[in-house]
Amino acid sequence: MPFKIKIRNSSEIEVDEGNTILEAALDQGIDFPHGCRTGNCGACKSRKITGDIEMSPFSEFALDEDEESQGLILACRAVPWSDCEIEILSEEYNNQSVSNDIEIKSLEYKVENILKKTKDIYVLNLKIENEKSIEFKAGQYAELYIGNCKEKHFSMANSPKSSNLEFHIKTLSGGEVSNYVKNNLKIGENVKVKGPYGNAYLRDQHKGPIIAIAGGTGLAPILSIIKNSQEIEMKQPINIYYGAQSEKDLYCIEQFEEFSKNNKNLKFFPVVLDEPKNKIIRQGFVTDAIIQDINDFDGYKAYLAGPPKMVEVAEEILITKGIRKVDIHSDAFYTPYDEIKE
Incomplete structure (x- = not known):
């Protein structure tokens, strides 16, 4: 028997026994904030008002003990066992929007180009014919339906002003879509x-300094954010840190070098773990480079995208150094190997 779930200030959905609230909401066309869908990122954090909800395993990074004791849940791990009422958290509370002010659309594109950028990263360019392209904010992502593969999330790397879409795809062992x-x-x-x-989109009304931190193909949404910030002539200091395993794993750095050349307020710092040949590239963890460069993040906005561990460590460092949690906008890129198993 399905349970009725009232979403405060939104609508009512039905959840079949054993299913999660997020799964049911998305199936029924509700624009519910979400990210990884596996209990790792916290994007679907909500408040339980009434009812009996069981939580499947999740990361403490996504929902800590204090939040859980206050009645907060992760909709992607929340399995109801009675009729319930929940509330999606406001952006002021948890860095999440109650609703997306851009209409979600499903459109057909054609592959315009596929470029191999590193040994395992491809740039996919899509074009649309006879229709207006999807609208989005710099830093957002979309579901891609490629071939007969299951849908997969990828962030747009192009500017929102461009009608063509660009996605960065890393090949993974056993990755259906990437392969x-x-x-x-x-x-x-x-x-x-x-x-x-x-x-985790660009807040274009922010006037204070910005730090953007990317790892791997997390560079895609950061690239979109920086392109857009330059188009709308944001004048504040912008520091971009990009981490990779080796110099050969870095890509698109020419674009960032061009941005920094044309804007004295924008600085780009590539960082790799293996010793680089190019002395301009720093060696070590990207988070260590940040600690060395900036002591106080009060007044900053931060945009983070990349491997979950990097995002988690970077968030902890930023908060320790004075940034407010509400000013951190993060997008952790989870692979099947990162997902929590039930």
């Missing part, structure tokens, strides 16, 4: 794109 892109996807093939989603 299809590598081995089978053809120029001219149709790709369905549904979006936008995500709350």
Whole structure:
């Protein structure tokens, strides 16, 4: 028997026994804030008002003990066992928007180009014909339906002002979508794109300094954010830190170097773990470079995207050094290996 879940200030949904609130909400067309869907990122954090809800395993990084004791839940791990009422948290409380003010659309695009950038990263360019492209905010992501593969989330790397879409895809062992892109996807093939989603987007009204931290293909949403910030002529200091394993794993750095060349307030710092040949590139963890460079983050906005551990450590450092949690906008890129198993 399905349970009725009232979402305060939104609508009512039905959740079949054993299913999660987020799963049911998305199936029923509700624009519910979410990210990883596996209890790791905290993007779907909500407040339980009434009812009996059981939580499947989740990361303490996404929901800590204090928050859980206050009645907060993760909708992606919340399995109801009675009729319930919940409330989606406001941005002021938890860095999440109650609703997306851009309409979610599903449109067909064609593959315009597939570029191999490193040994395992491909840039996928899509174009649309005879329709207006999906609207989005810099830093958001979309669901891609490629071939017969299950849908997968990828962040837009292009500016919101561009009608063509750009996605950065890293090939993974056993990754259905990434290996299809590598081995089978053809120029001219149709790709369905549904979006936008995500709350780690550029806050263009912010006048204070900005720090952007990227790891791996987390560079994609950061690239979109920086492109947009330059188009709208944001004047504040912007520091960009990009971490990778080795110099060969860095890509698109020419674009960031061009940004910094044209804007004296923008600085770009590539950091790798292996010793680089180029002395301009720093060696070590990207988070260590940040600690060395900036002592006080009071008044900053931070945009983080990349591997979960990097995002988690960076958030802890930023908070320790004075940034407010509400001013951190993060998007952790979870692979199947990062997901919590039930």
